[in-house]
Amino acid sequence: xxxxxxxxxxxxxxxxxxxxxxxxxxxxxxxxxxxxxxxxxxxxxxxxxxxxxxxxxxxxxxxxxxxxxxxxxxxxxxxxxxxxxxxxxxxxxxxxxxxxxxxxxxxxxxxxxxxxxxxxxxxxxxxxxxxxxxxxxxxxxxxxxxxxxxxxxxxxxxxxxxxxxxxxxxxxxxxxxxxxxxxxxxxxxxxxxxx
Numbered sequence: 001x002x003x004x005x006x007x008x009x010x011x012x013x014x015x016x017x018x019x020x021x022x023x024x025x026x027x028x029x030x031x032x033x034x035x036x037x038x039x040x041x042x043x044x045x046x047x048x049x050x051x052x053x054x055x056x057x058x059x060x061x062x063x064x065x066x067x068x069x070x071x072x073x074x075x076x077x078x079x080x081x082x083x084x085x086x087x088x089x090x091x092x093x094x095x096x097x098x099x100x101x102x103x104x105x106x107x108x109x110x111x112x113x114x115x116x117x118x119x120x121x122x123x124x125x126x127x128x129x130x131x132x133x134x135x136x137x138x139x140x141x142x143x144x145x146x147x148x149x150x151x152x153x154x155x156x157x158x159x160x161x162x163x164x165x166x167x168x169x170x171x172x173x174x175x176x177x178x179x180x181x182x183x184x185x186x187x188x189x190x191x192x193x194x195x
Contacts, residue, residue: 131159
């Protein structure tokens, strides 16, 4: 069978052509990434295909697979949280938050990323995921993230929503005086939500 081009695969995803969409998985990286989306749209993408794509040689395919994995809680993202490409790790962290899985290995890796990742976007996504998961083991790391760069601080303040305690209240109070207005706004919004 001839491997379809990217446009044909994208159209297949909107017209119910599963055969063409699936054939795209054998194409170049752009076609493979598009095929993942097309098959997902058709409800024909398996967890095994996502797992295979998470190990693809091309970053575009891995990132698209991580994005789609957000709707597939059975897909294991632990190894993807250690991908060599920050954009893939960021997307995998977000997907873990969507899964709300408190598997120890996921929580542990997200905690590491929120403190050790060089890229602020990765730290931000990891902190957000930890807030969505709501595991008590993460609260101190989330509080520490309220001292990071502005975007991370904003996300960390919001990630405190599921937690309680004096140390959480103190972090929110500090955020109310943050130099970044969006951090202050997040703290105000969270404060209203807690009333």
